[in-house]
Amino acid sequence: MLRIQSLSARIKEGPAILHGIDLEIKPGEIHAIMGPNGSGKSTLARILAGHPDYDVTGGNILYKVGDDWRSLLKLESHERAWLGLFLAFQYPVDVPGVSNTAFLHASYNAIRRFRKEPEMDIVEFRDLLIEKIALIGMEPAYLERAVNLDFSGGEKKRNEILQMAVLAPQLAVLDETDSGLDVDSLRIVAEAVKELHTRHNAVLLITHYQRMLNYITPDHVHIMMDGRLVRSGDADLARSVEDRGYDWLKVPA
């Protein structure tokens, strides 16, 4: 479903961050990318979503649409979402003046329009939201509040998962969704992600710690250091990192 090929990228007008990333994700898989701070994990996540602050300097990102592979690099951020890509933000953005409901309604219907499906009216959509919000253990009152405004760190992260539940993406990229979560929130978020995962979709977890992986067992674990994937393995690799840290994986210069 996703093929990242020799991807290199830098911050616009700034330093290079990624130096040739290769990664393939198939439907039904859960991948985890782990790495120390500053290794380029979040940059990769943002580039997948089309963040405007970065320039791709080499390689490609291919995404399967029907029987075709299309380059995500040619698509705007919203077009990537239409094709089923979702990024749970490391730092979810406050949007004063837009209610959670209005935000998700606009988003949901934009995707339906793209798929040439009829739009859902607000009454029906509210019912859908109330059903989905139970999954992440938040009160329906949050639906009428401005998006993420005055939400706690944990509530913001849960709100990302609510969006994921509503939009039902094919590929969900979770950028450090586990950081800043208390134990209960972590469990709820992890359970929700597991619940939403099927054999038709895929999840890419980006994380600094192994915490989330206590609840979700990835099929593949990749270690990123200095903008490169230096090692790949199964869930045992994550446990090794937990025990030994990252230093032993350093590639000699």
Added chain:
Amino acid sequence: MKTRFVPLGDPYTALFAACNAESQPDWLAARRKGAVERLRRDGLPTRLVEAWKYTDISPLAERALVLPAGTSVRSAMPPNVPFWHEDDLNVVFVDGQFAPEWSNAVQSSEIQVVRLNNLATNPETAPSDMLASALLNAAFRRDGVLVRIPAHRQLERRIHFFLLHASETADAVLAPWLAVAAEDAAEARIAVTALSISKASCLHVPRVFVSAAAGAQLVVSQSQLMNDRSWQLGTTRIEQHRDSRVTHLEAAVGAALARHDLAAVLLESGAEVELNGLYVQREHRHVDFHTWIEHRQMNCRSHQVYKGIVDDHAAAVFNGVVRVHPGASGTDGYQLNRTLLMSREAQVFSKPELLIDNDDVKCSHGATIGQISAQELFYLQSRGIPEAQARHMLSRAFVEDVLFRQKDIRQRADLDALLDRCFPVGHD
């Protein structure tokens, strides 16, 4: 422009005389006389006068204004007026004249509605406002209404004043006066809607006076939807007594030129006032908000948030004064003005002024002028919302944010509908 004031043209003399010839109580005659003398002596301010630095009303001096004729237009009135609700207590003015036939509030036993001509004394006891806008109202005022809300009454129904501009004659001058006196511990919601039905130009100089007695609680909203040929120079004075609470929200989306001078005077301790404003200005419109909050006594609180969007060649002015008197210890004052600038040609002038004569105060202010946040834009786009729609949502949200502070559901729904007009729905 060298002079600070420009003299009024000759046609004004006849207009003042015509207004003065109508029946009126003695106090109004006296107030009018003072206002006319002042206007004759000084004329109208130019931009050399600090208070009018960004808003030039001096061309009015040469404008051939007329008094609106007749009342025949009234048949075209409500209920086809936006934000008209049958179950509100409606008080309707048409072209500056009270229209009792549309005003169901007169039949209410819960409040008392007194027409200006039947008022023996002026409810505005403070020294007369000498601002040009207020002088013009006093000079041209031909009708008005006082609504009294009895002590301890909790009014279920909203009081809605409509200031309708219906005259098809160009350059009609309309000068309605409305006053609300909330007695001790009374609670009410009040809306004031200034609206052009006509497409002709006019000069609208409404005067609003609100007094909140001890413990009274008022939620007031004022909306300005004048047509794009008209000018509105409004003044509002709010006087608050001990432990009263007033929440005021104004929305300005119309008029070629609109200026509102809003004063809230916290006369006694424990009074709280909240002034919020939103504006959406496009084309060549010009809007100017001057707020004046006066902390006279101890432990009063004031909170102001004004947010707006300025696009095309439009201009917005915000000048907010918080005045803290020497005796006003424990003052808590907050002021914020934020404007979204949507075009290169649009202009914004934001000027906070804190005049503090007491050490024991907590006052803060802020002003920002900016563009749509790139972070917010990306967040929406990453959820499948195309850029144009995202920009539309975020610009509306920028002002909608002010409505999130509005606790009253009907007021909020009305203002939402107002924003629907400003931000027509479209996906791309």
